[in-house]
Amino acid sequence: MIKVNCFAHLKEQAGGNHIHIDRKEMSVKELLQEVQEKYHIQTDSVLVAINEEYAFPDDQVTEYDTVALIPPVSGG
Amino acid sequence: MFEVTSEPLSIEEISKKVVRPEAGAVVTFTGTVREFTKGKRTLYLTYEAYASMAEKQLTRIGDEIKERWPEAVTAISHRTGKLGISDIAVVIAVSTPHRKDAYEANEYAIERIKQIVPIWKKEKWEDGEEWIGDQLEKSAGIPDKEEIR
Numbered sequence: 001m002i003k004v005n006c007f008a009h010l011k012e013q014a015g016g017n018h019i020h021i022d023r024k025e026m027s028v029k030e031l032l033q034e035v036q037e038k039y040h041i042q043t044d045s046v047l048v049a050i051n052e053e054y055a056f057p058d059d060q061v062t063e064y065d066t067v068a069l070i071p072p073v074s075g076g
Numbered sequence: 077m078f079e080v081t082s083e084p085l086s087i088e089e090i091s092k093k094v095v096r097p098e099a100g101a102v103v104t105f106t107g108t109v110r111e112f113t114k115g116k117r118t119l120y121l122t123y124e125a126y127a128s129m130a131e132k133q134l135t136r137i138g139d140e141i142k143e144r145w146p147e148a149v150t151a152i153s154h155r156t157g158k159l160g161i162s163d164i165a166v167v168i169a170v171s172t173p174h175r176k177d178a179y180e181a182n183e184y185a186i187e188r189i190k191q192i193v194p195i196w197k198k199e200k201w202e203d204g205e206e207w208i209g210d211q212l213e214k215s216a217g218i219p220d221k222e223e224i225r
Contacts, residue, residue, distance in 0.1 A: 007126055008196035009207035045209070049194070052129035068126055068194075072210035075123070075130075075154055075195030076107050076166055076186055 002026070002061055004035070005068040013041045029057040035069065046071050077151045078134035080127045080195070085153050090167040093151040099171035103178040105186055107166040109159050119200045123156045123165060126194040130154065133193040137185055141170070145181045148172045152185060154195055165197075 002021040006014045021034055028050075032043040047070040048055045054070070061067055077093060091104045109121050138150045151169045159165055168185045172178040189195075190210070198207045 005126070007194065008124055008198070012207075049126070049129055052126075052132050054192070068129070070126070070194050071196065071207075073190065073192070073194055074197045074208040074210060075125070075193050076189045 002031070002063050002065075002067055004031070005066070007068065008071050010041060010046070010069050010071050014039055023063075025060060025062045027057065028055045028059050028061060031061055031067070032057075041069075043069070078131055078138055079153050080125045080130045080134070080156060081153060082155065082157045085155050085164045085167050087164070087167055090151050090153050091169045094149045094169045094171035096149065096171065098147070098173055099149070100173050101175035101178040102169060102171045103175070103182040104170075105166075105168040105182050106164055107186070109161050109163050109165060111161045113199075117202055118161065119202060120161070121159045121165070121200065122198045123154075123159065124196050124198070125154065125156045127156070130193050130195050134189070136192070137188045140188065141181045141184060144184070145172060145177045148177060148181045150181065150185060152189070154189070154193070156195070 002023055003018050004021060005018045011017060019039060028048045031048060035041050036043045049068040049070050050061055050065050087104060087106055091102055094102055111118055134152045141148050141150050149171050154166045168182055170178045170182045196207055198205055
């Protein structure tokens with residue numbers, strides 16, 4: 001099970017601080033696809049962070065990683 | 077030197093962190109909550125952060141500044157939670173031996189914050205509220221590969 005942390009409007013769309021994907025390992029690209037299909041969250045401009053670093057579509061995510069969906073930021 | 081906090085920010089304290097004998101210039105940027113944006117009135121803002129990652133990304137901006145301006149020392153603090161009009165959301169202090177570098181490095185820091193630091197603001201208006209996406213003056217709101225690695 002991969003736990004995915006959500007922030008900002010994604011938290012509201014996901015209905016909580018995190019969602020769970022029932023997989024042990026998958027690519028970032030697959031993760032985003034699943035989030036989009038299962039939770040109907042638009043992920044076109046969403047990045048994934050693995051262990052607090054930005055990840056690329058081909059990077060692998062495992063259930064032991066700290067994973068987060070990062071929508072476009074608006075700090076400052 | 078790089079923090080995300082729910083406590084009010086002190087310009088003086090953050091600026092003091094970069095003061096040192098080698099520095100002849102300290103440039104401090106203060107980002108405050110604006111009341112009107114394109115005619116629309118903001119009542120207050122709520123900032124949310126992925127704090128641990130945000131602090132890492134702020135530290136990374138400090139490292140990038142060090143690469144470009146080796147003599148610069150940087151401190152950045154960003155606030156989270158509910159902020160009223162004119163409250164301070166971010167303070168960036170950069171010191172360098174000469175002023176030009178401090179001005180440039182400071183501007184670089186705020187531009188990078190708006191690209192890579194996982195902090196989001198929700199605007200509360202008189203007639204509703206909304207999470208704000210990117211505010212970069214370009215079309216895409218996400219960092220490209222060169223920006224994040």
